[in-house]
Amino acid sequence: MKDFKRLSLRQQNMLRFMSEYTGERGFPPTIREIGERCDIASTSVVNYNLNKLVEAGYLQRSGKVSRGLRIIRDIPGVAPLHRLATNSNSPRVALVGRIAAGEPISLPEDIAHHIEEDDYVAVPQEFLGGFDENEVFALTVRGDSMIDSMIQDGDIVILRQQSTADNGEMVAAWLPEDSETTLKHFYREADSIRLQPANAAYDPIFVHPANCQIKGKVLSVMRSYG
Amino acid sequence: MKDFKRLSLRQQNMLRFMSEYTGERGFPPTIREIGERCDIASTSVVNYNLNKLVEAGYLQRSGKVSRGLRIIRDIPGVAPLHRLATNSNSPRVALVGRIAAGEPISLPEDIAHHIEEDDYVAVPQEFLGGFDENEVFALTVRGDSMIDSMIQDGDIVILRQQSTADNGEMVAAWLPEDSETTLKHFYREADSIRLQPANAAYDPIFVHPANCQIKGKVLSVMRSYG
DNA sequence: AGTATACACGAACATATGTTTGTATGTCAA
DNA sequence: TTGACATACAAACATATGTTCGTGTATACT
Numbered sequence: 001m002k003d004f005k006r007l008s009l010r011q012q013n014m015l016r017f018m019s020e021y022t023g024e025r026g027f028p029p030t031i032r033e034i035g036e037r038c039d040i041a042s043t044s045v046v047n048y049n050l051n052k053l054v055e056a057g058y059l060q061r062s063g064k065v066s067r068g069l070r071i072i073r074d075i076p077g078v079a080p081l082h083r084l085a086t087n088s089n090s091p092r093v094a095l096v097g098r099i100a101a102g103e104p105i106s107l108p109e110d111i112a113h114h115i116e117e118d119d120y121v122a123v124p125q126e127f128l129g130g131f132d133e134n135e136v137f138a139l140t141v142r143g144d145s146m147i148d149s150m151i152q153d154g155d156i157v158i159l160r161q162q163s164t165a166d167n168g169e170m171v172a173a174w175l176p177e178d179s180e181t182t183l184k185h186f187y188r189e190a191d192s193i194r195l196q197p198a199n200a201a202y203d204p205i206f207v208h209p210a211n212c213q214i215k216g217k218v219l220s221v222m223r224s225y226g
Numbered sequence: 227m228k229d230f231k232r233l234s235l236r237q238q239n240m241l242r243f244m245s246e247y248t249g250e251r252g253f254p255p256t257i258r259e260i261g262e263r264c265d266i267a268s269t270s271v272v273n274y275n276l277n278k279l280v281e282a283g284y285l286q287r288s289g290k291v292s293r294g295l296r297i298i299r300d301i302p303g304v305a306p307l308h309r310l311a312t313n314s315n316s317p318r319v320a321l322v323g324r325i326a327a328g329e330p331i332s333l334p335e336d337i338a339h340h341i342e343e344d345d346y347v348a349v350p351q352e353f354l355g356g357f358d359e360n361e362v363f364a365l366t367v368r369g370d371s372m373i374d375s376m377i378q379d380g381d382i383v384i385l386r387q388q389s390t391a392d393n394g395e396m397v398a399a400w401l402p403e404d405s406e407t408t409l410k411h412f413y414r415e416a417d418s419i420r421l422q423p424a425n426a427a428y429d430p431i432f433v434h435p436a437n438c439q440i441k442g443k444v445l446s447v448m449r450s451y452g
Numbered sequence: 453a454g455t456a457t458a459c460a461c462g463a464a465c466a467t468a469t470g471t472t473t474g475t476a477t478g479t480c481a482a
Numbered sequence: 483t484t485g486a487c488a489t490a491c492a493a494a495c496a497t498a499t500g501t502t503c504g505t506g507t508a509t510a511c512t
Contacts, residue, residue, distance in 0.1 A: 032470095040491095041490080042492060043492095044490085045490055062251065064470065067469090070253065071252075225444055256498075256500085268463090270462080270502080273502095275459090289501095290467090
């Protein structure tokens with residue numbers, strides 16, 4: 001059984017993507033989805049490398065069925081977030097950082113490590129959108145750059161970790177070219193991504209998919225005056 | 227959200243099968259596989275019942291993709307695929323009504339009477355502003371008349387019952403002459419009261435003190451996208 | 453009777469998706 | 483050079499799979 005480092009970079013990427021995807025959606029990706037995300041042009045190449053991963057003992061495949069993949073070994077770097085102790089019965093969500101124009105947010109690798117005791121916020125069950133508290137995190141909003149989404153300085157946004165999104169969902173997106181993180185509604189267009197503010201008075205932003213990195217989707221917002 | 231026992235026997239079977247299948251194989255079953263195992267002759271019937279399960283809050287579906295199923299609630303008799311958060315012991319606050327332009331809110335006498343079991347919302351301690359939960363109530367915002375305060379339709383505002391306010395506090399004010407309830411920042415001027423929107427683009431409202439009845443001050447705002 | 457609603461069936465439909473084939477390009481050893 | 487091997491690509495293929503539609507059958511209510 002090969003060591004993870006012995007796999008080709010492409011195969012490592014595939015494993016990482018499959019693991020993340022499955023964690024986010026609840027089912028594995030298709031061959032073509034793997035190809036898109038790992039910059040593999042041909043489905044047969046994905047198929048080829050999947051078989052290599054089976055040989056290496058990382059994967060099980062159920063032949064001829066869609067999404068017939070199952071990862072059977074842990075993958076460095078995408079280890080599942082460990083459960084964090086809590087006293088309260090109320091779900092406690094990791095408050096991992098601040099989101100603001102011009103600053104990146106470091107996710108998800110850093111979550112498990114950089115958390116301290118105080119960096120939690122209690123969140124009622126109803127505001128977790130049915131997701132497990134372990135795949136949910138919170139950010140404090142800094143600055144007024146999200147005003148057009150009815151979110152202001154000091155708000156706490158609750159998000160679910162995921163790197164993809166469905167149309168209409170509100171996401172935290174990191175725009176590398178602009179060195180900016182923003183909260184917008186997500187829409188996949190023909191060959192670009194439309195980031196739509198909540199307020200109709202503001203114009204949408206169009207970005208190339210390569211310049212749009214989804215960090216998570218917004219489940220809820222909490223604000224305290226005082 | 228329906229109780230498990232309220233589901234049809236067929237739907238219960240489907241849930242059990244989906245959960246077991248996913249646990250065994252690592253990916254959810256197809257519509258046809260569900261049909262076979264649950265003695266359902268037509269794929270459309272499976273599809274129909276899957277949508278029912280989504281309505282009941284047990285399932286998430288990713289449209290148009292194969293095996294696009296995810297169980298999001300525990301199912302009696304089946305080992306849970308992932309841990310779901312436990313019941314909350316957060317303070318529970320009475321959700322006494324809706325606030326909207328043109329509609330009065332009946333406070334505080336009716337609070338004790340009109341409340342039913344569902345009319346509570348769990349609120350984390352941090353969002354009660356240090357007040358006792360018994361003197362705090364919640365309102366659902368209806369309409370977009372409060373957009374200028376970064377509060378939108380569907381938001382839940384947490385308020386403390388009080389009939390006066392300090393300058394700068396955000397209050398729910400009932401304006402008898404206009405038959406209107408509104409959320410604004412409160413400022414006492416020489417011989418009038420200024421109700422100031424949060425957004426500078428909007429003009430303040432000046433009212434005579436006799437035409438301004440404070441219902442409570444806003445402690446926090448909670449919003450769930452769902 | 454008629455109407456509405458919930459649930460079920462089967463067939464046709466569109467396409468998502470795994471598989472296969474033929475070919476090309478690199479490296480490495482003989 | 484040659485040949486073997488690993489890896490990559492594109493196109494064609496077969497079918498698995500979600501969706502839609504027309505219909506039927508109960509039950510309950512007017």
